[in-house]
Amino acid sequence: MERSYAVRPRPTDGLIPLDTLDQLPARLAWFAAMRDTTPVLRDEASGTWHVFRYDDVERVLTDHATFSSGSGFGDPTAPVASEREGIGASMVATDPPYHRQLRGLVSRAFTPKTVGQLRPRIEGLARGLLDAIQPRGEMELIHDFASPLPIAVIAALLGVPLERRADFKRWSDALVSGQAGNGGDVRHGPEWATQEMTTYFRAVLADRRRQPTQDLIGDLLTAEIDGRRLTEAELIGFCQLLLVAGNETTMNLIANAIICFDEHPEAVARLRREPELMPSAIEEVLRYLPSVWLPLPRRVTTEVELGGRRVPRGAAVFPWLVSANRDERQFPDPDRFDIARTPNRHRTFGHGIHTCLGAPLARLEAAIALPMLLERLPDLRVVRDAPIPVGGGATVFGPRRLPVTFTPSSPTVPDLTGAAEVPMAGRLPHATQ
Numbered sequence: 039m040e041r042s043y044a045v046r047p048r049p050t051d052g053l054i055p056l057d058t059l060d061q062l063p064a065r066l067a068w069f070a071a072m073r074d075t076t077p078v079l080r081d082e083a084s085g086t087w088h089v090f091r092y093d094d095v096e097r098v099l100t101d102h103a104t105f106s107s108g109s110g111f112g113d114p115t116a117p118v119a120s121e122r123e124g125i126g127a128s129m130v131a132t133d134p135p136y137h138r139q140l141r142g143l144v145s146r147a148f149t150p151k152t153v154g155q156l157r158p159r160i161e162g163l164a165r166g167l168l169d170a171i172q173p174r175g176e177m178e179l180i181h182d183f184a185s186p187l188p189i190a191v192i193a194a195l196l197g198v199p200l201e202r203r204a205d206f207k208r209w210s211d212a213l214v215s216g217q218a219g220n221g222g223d224v225r226h227g228p229e230w231a232t233q234e235m236t237t238y239f240r241a242v243l244a245d246r247r248r249q250p251t252q253d254l255i256g257d258l259l260t261a262e263i264d265g266r267r268l269t270e271a272e273l274i275g276f277c278q279l280l281l282v283a284g285n286e287t288t289m290n291l292i293a294n295a296i297i298c299f300d301e302h303p304e305a306v307a308r309l310r311r312e313p314e315l316m317p318s319a320i321e322e323v324l325r326y327l328p329s330v331w332l333p334l335p336r337r338v339t340t341e342v343e344l345g346g347r348r349v350p351r352g353a354a355v356f357p358w359l360v361s362a363n364r365d366e367r368q369f370p371d372p373d374r375f376d377i378a379r380t381p382n383r384h385r386t387f388g389h390g391i392h393t394c395l396g397a398p399l400a401r402l403e404a405a406i407a408l409p410m411l412l413e414r415l416p417d418l419r420v421v422r423d424a425p426i427p428v429g430g431g432a433t434v435f436g437p438r439r440l441p442v443t444f445t446p447s448s449p450t451v452p453d454l455t456g457a458a459e460v461p462m463a464g465r466l467p468h469a470t471q
């Protein structure tokens with residue numbers, strides 16, 4: 039069936055990051071047009087390749103031998119991961135067998151069962167934040183709630199104290215926006231953030247060597263690959279990846295959920311009647327307004343046909359998760375926000391061997407935060423008197439600021455656990471016992 043387009047697809051228009059949320063419908067229309075007319079696009083300006091259909095995105099993510107993550111951020115001249123620094127030295131930028139070895143060291147810390155043990159702490163923290171917010175009648179959701187929660191959780195997991203939380207946020211922001219898509223190169227991004235993080239984690243590691251701890255960093259210090267301990271660069275890469283990967287992404291999941299709920303009051307009414315739908319509502323938020331639009335670009339190891347085009351060896355390929363999630367070939371009525379959608383095989387957590395390691399943790403944080411927000415701030419509304427700025431570069435998507443209002447009230451359930459006051463660093467379920 040011929041589709042008529044409100045926008046004519048001009049090739050590179052859709053690759054530029056958005057500035058405000060109101061630009062989103064036009065961008066989604068552009069993706070739909072590209073799926074129909076140009077499912078695989080070569081961006082002439084950067085020489086990069088862009089993939090829009092669900093099946094093609096899935097293929098890029100699944101066939102890791104042809105579509106390699108191993109050259110880091112799509113840069114063919116980069117050294118191999120074990121000789122790189124920062125996130126470029128971490129598992130997300132590697133191929134098997136090295137990838138399997140690195141991932142294997144921490145995968146047990148991220149199973150649904152293990153992260154489930156964090157529930158009381160995450161609940162305590164969310165409650166503590168909301169106790170302060172509830173009487174105010176308004177907040178900036180990112181600053182006051184959606185950002186502090188994941189930062190505290192990841193700090194707890196790593197076992198690092200929260201006193202540097204402002205730096206954690208600054209570093210995550212800088213690194214996430216530095217990893218631009220569209221052929222962007224992290225070397226032109228904010229290297230200072232990597233440098234500062236490296237200095238910070240080097241000191242943390244030195245501390246832990248003197249005084250061993252029972253947390254994720256403690257585990258990594260004694261972990262071995264092929265009988266050798268991890269190098270300093272590998273250890274720092276791990277810490278940086280976990281700190282950055284878990285922050286902005288989860289913050290945006292919470293904020294994007296509030297945007298979706300605000301736009302679909304009928305969905306919220308249904309969630310109040312059927313609270314058991316919350317897990318499936320979270321999946322629908324992930325599909326409909328994904329907090330990650332692009333994973334790491336892949337590098338083609340051998341000439342390949344994709345979407346009817348021949349993609350040359352060495353090309354950088356960008357699989358657009360956000361477009362795959364709206365592909366009508368996979369999702370009936372894809373532009374409908376349906377909190378009971380089944381099946382819902384969205385690709386916001388990626389797919390294949392690099393599938394998001396932290397997905398169970400992100401889901402848990404959302405499953406705690408969102409019902410609490412709906413219950414304690416029942417008439418929460420997004421303030422839409424000015425365009426909502428969105429950002430994070432092309433990789434991560436979510437509002438930079440999200441002012442909301444609600445009827446002020448007193449917290450009815452005092453937090454007697456004191457969990458909110460307890461610094462979240464310390465012993466937690468960890469990887470290799």
Ligand code: HEM
Pocket residue numbers: 107129130131141192279280281283284285287288291329330332333334335385386387388389391392393394395396397399400
């Ligand atoms: C809504 C929240 C999140 C989203 C949408 C998300 C999305 C993604 C995506 C798409 C990938 C695949 C990257 C690729 O294929 O190149 C990924 C990988 C990864 N994520 Fe997440 N993520 C989220 C939260 C988290 C959290 C909370 C953590 C942990 C603290 C985390 C840790 C990781 C790690 C370690 C990888 C690399 C896995 C590998 O290379 O094997 N993520 N994530």
